[in-house]
Amino acid sequence: MRERVISWLTENVSKQRLSHIIGVEQMARELARLHSLDEEKAAIAGLMHDLAKFFPPDILLEIAQTHQITIDPICLVNPHLLHADVSAIVAQQEFGIEDPEILSAISNHTLGQVNMSDLACVVFVADALEPNRGQTPELEKMRQTSRENLYQGVVQTCDYSLKYLINSWRTIHPRTVMTRNWAMSLVKQTLIQSN
Numbered sequence: 053m054r055e056r057v058i059s060w061l062t063e064n065v066s067k068q069r070l071s072h073i074i075g076v077e078q079m080a081r082e083l084a085r086l087h088s089l090d091e092e093k094a095a096i097a098g099l100m101h102d103l104a105k106f107f108p109p110d111i112l113l114e115i116a117q118t119h120q121i122t123i124d125p126i127c128l129v130n131p132h133l134l135h136a137d138v139s140a141i142v143a144q145q146e147f148g149i150e151d152p153e154i155l156s157a158i159s160n161h162t163l164g165q166v167n168m169s170d171l172a173c174v175v176f177v178a179d180a181l182e183p184n185r186g187q188t189p190e191l192e193k194m195r196q197t198s199r200e201n202l203y204q205g206v207v208q209t210c211d212y213s214l215k216y217l218i219n220s221w222r223t224i225h226p227r228t229v230m231t232r233n234w235a236m237s238l239v240k241q242t243l244i245q246s247n
Contacts, residue, residue: 053147057100058070065105065106069105069106071184072182072184073102075178075182075184075185076099076102079181080094080095080097080174080175081094082199083199083205084171084174086199087170093157094157094171094174094178096149096154097154097161097172098175098178100142100149100154100158101136101139101158101161101179103139104134104135104138104139105135105139112131112132113128115141121134121138126226127225130223136158136163139158140155153172156168156169161175164210164227164230164232166231167234168231170202173205173206176206176231177205180209181194181195181198181209201242203235203238203239203242204235206231206232206235207232210228210229213228214229
């Protein structure tokens with residue numbers, strides 16, 4: 053199936069985006085192994101996370117409406133935020149993916165979600181930190197942290213995204229803030245329990 057997905061992606065995303073997707077697939081697999089999760093599921097979710105990345109805004113909105121995905125005011129103004137949910141629909145329709153954990157990991161890779169599964173955390177972090185995103189000391193440190201503590205990796209990924217959005221004067225979706233706070237509470241809980 054991997055070859056079929058890559059063939060489909062070659063027709064539907066840019067070369068640069070395909071490199072990113074393969075980077076996410078590889079990093080998701082690595083993080084899954086390090087955190088004792090299903091590597092195959094992580095790789096599939098990573099490979100399919102951006103299936104709808106290049107869909108035009110009107111198509112994203114249309115598919116979201118058809119499949120009763122909540123379109124809040126922020127997504128209405130920024131339809132590209134719907135590409136994660138729509139990618140999960142494409143994964144189902146084009147490639148027959150039915151596993152709810154894989155579909156959820158695809159759906160939540162952009163904004164995150166409170167109480168998302170560890171598999172979803174892996175794809176969320178891998179999307180931001182895969183090697184093609186750069187080799188800065190900050191990114192390298194974040195990668196190392198995510199290998200050691202998945203929830204700390206989620207917190208750092210949220211912080212990194214929020215800083216970028218603030219600095220580039222962009223809208224912040226509250227789900228990212230809620231994801232950060234949820235992951236931070238898990239990190240704090242772990243610290244309390246280990247003391």
